[in-house]
Amino acid sequence: MPKPVRFVLALHSHQPIGNFEHIFEQAYQESYRPFLEVFSRYGNLRIALHISGPLAEWLDANHPDYLDRVGELAASDRIEIIGGAFYEPILAMIPSHDRRGQIQSYSRWLAERLGAAVRGMWIPERVWEQSFTRDLADAGIQYTILDDFHFKCAGLTEQQLYRHYVTEDQGRVLTVFPGSERLRYAIPFRDPQETIDYLARMAEEHPDPVIVFGDDGEKFGTWPETHKHVYDDGWLERFFDALTANRGWIHMTTLAEAMDHVAPAGKIYLPDASYREMTEWALPVQRQVEYEQVAEQMEHDPRWPTLRPFVRGGFWRNFHVKYPESNEMYSRMLGISLRLERLKRTGAAGEAVREAERDLYRGQCNCAYWHGAFGGIYLPHLRNAVYRHLIAAEGHLNRAEGRPAQWVEAEANDLDLDGRQELRLANDKLVALLAPHRGGQLYELDVRAVRHNLLAGLTRRPEAYHRKVLAGESAGEEGCASIHERVVFKQKDLDKRVQYDSYPRKSLIDLFYDEGVTLETAAAGGAVQRGDFVHGSYQARVRRNPDRIQIQLARHGHVDDIPVRITKGVTLSAASPVLEIAYLLEEIPRDRILRFAVEFNFAGMPAAADDRFFHDTAGNRLGHLGTRLDLADVQTLGLSDQWLGIDVRFQTSRPTGFWTWPVETVSQSEGGFELVHQSVVVQPHWVVRPDARGRWSVTMQLALDTSLAESRQSSPAVAVVS
Template identity: 70%
Template sequence: MAKTVRLALVLHNHQPIGNFHHVFEQAYQESYRPFLDVFSRYESLKIALHTSGSLMEWLNEHHPEYVDGLADLVAQGRIEIIGGAFFEPILAMLPARDRIGQIRTYTRWLENRLGARVRGMWIAERVWEQSFGRDVSSAGIEYTVLDDFHFRCAGLTESDLHGYYATEDDGRVVSIFPGSERLRYTIPFADPEETIGYLRGIAEEHDNPVVVFGDDGEKFGTWPQTHKHCYHDRWLERFLDALVRNQDWIRVTTLAETVDNVPPLGKIYLPDCSYREMTEWVLPVTQQVEYDRVSHEIADDPRWPSLKRFVRGGNWRNFKVRYPEADEMYARMMRVSRRLDDALQSGIAGELIDEARTELYRGQCNCGYWHGAFGGIYLPHLRNAVYEKLIRAENLIDRALRRPDRWIEAKAEDLNFDARQEVELANDKLIALINPNAGGHLYELDVRSIAHNLLATLTRQPEAYHRKVLAGGRNGNEHCASIHDRIICKQEGLDQRIQYDSFPRKSLVDLFYDNHATLEAVASGQAAQRGDFVRGDFEARLRRNPDRIQIMLVRDGAAFGIPLRITKGVTLNAGSSKLEIAYLLEGLHNDIPLHFAVELNFAGMPAGADDRYFRDNHGRRLGQLGTRLDLSDVEGLGLVDEWLGIDVGLKASRPTHFWAFPVESVSQSEGGFELVHQSVAVQPHWFVLPDADGRWSVTLQMSIDTSRAESRIEDATAVATT
């Protein structure tokens, strides 16, 4: 009797919260629908399918016929539905209550809509820590799929990987399948016969082996060049035909059937890990470059196949170190989760709390929290979406707690888990977070009426792949290949646009320039910094009264080698959407004018559109938000985003010069290297001449008007109720 092999094909379809409707639609037309159309014709074949909750909600709303088709195939026993955490979070960034809650909630949704019995789950980005076993099992999950890389890092060899293993944590057992990295690169990029040959070798060498392919469904049509490859060139049909031709020894099965019919190979405890590429992306850039250099140098060494299983990169959690913005989102998410849990523990329940929980879960979607081959944290719309959901969740919690229409509070506590105190100023309109220990920066400014963080910015830093851009990428199309191997520049001249920031792109960043500094030098990062206030510690004091709160930040430092003191105050009133920002410089020399600037950044207000523009204090337009502005002796400046429905006005107490320029990054995505608008930097600046006491002061008023957006919401509500 010929030897056989079980093959489980596990597809993972996902689009993140905040992605554009046309991206969802394109992926549906290019991948999800055509794959199902082709697969449904092969009645003897089965697959396991995971669809993230963010994508499934969109499909259910926009293409219910597709979801109905899934339900039919489930009823026929053709598709096993794989569950998971509802909105595709990285489990490592969630408290246990949210891990279990997301998994259970999505299981119920899938079982109700598709009539499926959910037994397995997809682990987002295969980021695994051993303690997850307890939570996964507690949520009702029996098994999952990770990469064979996890198992190699635990000491297993190739011959040990053709089955599945049991693991446990705190006595709770879950089974884990190793997904084949080899198949991730051959399917769908190599000729189908290469995969058949690989499976034949395994069948001949092992008894009753199981091989699992687990990877993104988007590689069957949405990844560059794959739609033509899979459907017009008929790769998918040829692959499925090959499986049917070889059904006498290739048993195409599901994870559920395998668990029910094949015992585990044994017990395993896996290290904290992800797929191989992820452990490389999380490394500091210098270590990524070194890792890449060394691995390429020894790739042809005959000892490398034996050694490489002992080599791996970093831990996913360190993305929160590589990208401080990821840590800011994580800390914000954790605070909302804690507030929700506190409300539940105090007996608060009902529809508002249920809605808040759903918004929190949506704000935990992983894609905006890290960066690798996909755009991730470099994509502003993903960061904006995370904050939108978290702010909406907090608004709903406040409503459930029946807070008054007008309120105000200030608190100092460790908001970002760095063992130092930050400050939150909040009222019914705004939430402002300030870090006295990092330049006294304003690093988050939430506009509650439109659930938007004006400081969801990104600080530009070196990336290992910038070497490829500087070496000269190719424009245009190329043959079908894995996204890990493509070098495509989506715009001309990207090598000239790579720029790194010497300080965080936040607000209330205190700068001193040479008197001859120009807009071009400042925007390009060439203007020298002559002070030590950008990142230094400030002493912070809070002042509170029933309708008004203020933080005073003081630092004794130096500019141009001259000792001086900066005091800056931020004031917020109850019921107000205005911040009053006051600066006092002391210890100045009467005969030495200093060039002083304060950087403010505004995120989520894109460039390149006529309805997003600068204005002067009289309402006259000064150009799109991507324009560079160099204004002298004006009273103020405004930034308008009509689509978002916001008008931010800056007004100074004395004649002020303004510089404004876009902050743009060069980053990697599955489509290639691209230029991305991150924020608009605005720098009011002055040539400071002190009074007789060596003092100089200015007050900036930042007013945030969202009446346009609120009017649209009211109109939409009125239409919905008629």
């Protein structure tokens, strides 16, 4: 019989805020329920279990018997309940006060619902910075799990990762367990005997080892092909049978028990890191490609096992750089968090403050802020959920601060933390954020009544995995493969749908085209820009009246070799759901004709749905919101989303051509590569013929009618979990 070994099987089950109801239910039926049923039959086995806050709340509302059973198994010492930050934020992107608040609030919830005395926590995506130690300890946490990769980045070898370590920050002490990457790739994909053999080797090589598997519970049934493999083909039963048959030397234990009864291997300070794959995904695309190429070239080199521990990828926070849309959510969230904290320090309390905190915490759920093997930031419903809760939190703060029923305001500040000033124009109905130094673009437009940011789209950009898409579809190795090994197309011909944008898909983008440009050319990204306004810097000023504010943005630029001045104004009045937009083009030679367009994007209004459509002045439907329209000499165009309860209507002061087309990305998810609708482009465009003074102007009204949503606000939404 091999020497004894302690083995911890720690599962992390999570569904993000905003995920679809049917995805929660599918994961429950395919993973969470059957795993617990099989596990319950093996009375000698023990596991550690982390259920994220969004999933726990959903289970409590939809399958309370599941949580009841988990509580019973915890009371009988078969399941150790692991805590965490309530709504699964990346700890690196939230302030210390929110880290402590999220951890403590979830520990209280688990104590009340499951009777669990939480001592340890799951680190979301294992994104670690050493300064977290103090916040975790101050929140009552004694231990956590990270990947063995973190420890290798600190200089430890594989042979030193057989037990937990102690770390500290400013005198606060925390126990840290290394989770095995080898076991992450073996369980549940390899034969159970491979894990038994590995544990036997570790037992022979190390005194009193503690070996930890810590990974997603969804691997046991929800990941592609795993339900059949794990349950129908009996992998989980064979695994539990093998552990049971070897219980004479494999002691299934918990993290708390291991910490209490086994001395730590030593003290360690861990560098900023996550699991290995996450550090690769955080790299800029070209560097990620180079990283993958080096790893592929070195895979069979005898020096690679020695060199690999010294090779690491990027830093998680740089997802805010890689994806500006992530930074937009992050900076919006941070502003609300700091505003709430300032309010709390004045002694403010009450229902509005508590609701603001809850919605803020929900808006910090990590999944929409990054992208790797999972859909993440590419999934509109996750981004929309973040904004829904952040907009709601801001509304609660307005109420807590006693804002009047009708108001309008403007401010200039570094709103997105890039070292330059942006502009915020807001009233009791809308919030508009503009970036003068980025083409004077409108980059956020929040509609308070439906808690929706109409500009929460995504710009199409290269991804390292697009090499695989362009190479064509393959299923990877036979049998049940890890999601990291599969190349599966969820729609046909995705290799023909990869397209990149030359500018952000926002609004108030000022474009000058060649004569004869067509809708097809513009939609394909082939229309040459003759002006220097898209990425140019605009001068800004604010004009104020008591109940009406205008932001003016002006730029002296060029169209080809012709100097042209553009002044655009955005006006908002108190209590109004209408943005008034005015354009003035000046200094145009009288003998020149220009092709001018202004691009708008509308996100979160999906295509190919009967209740989302374009319409004309009379209300006649012109097609769903993925339709390519080429309209001439009209002055009105509407976009209706009856599910969301909003109608967006353009009204122009002169006859206008309108082009519309969908923006779709090709992105990676755990189920394969997929085409995702991100936004719909609306481009009003004109042939500009200047007057005798070289001037041309147009005004537009962008009216955002939410009367449908407001009429049914008392009806519960059922399509997503908020």
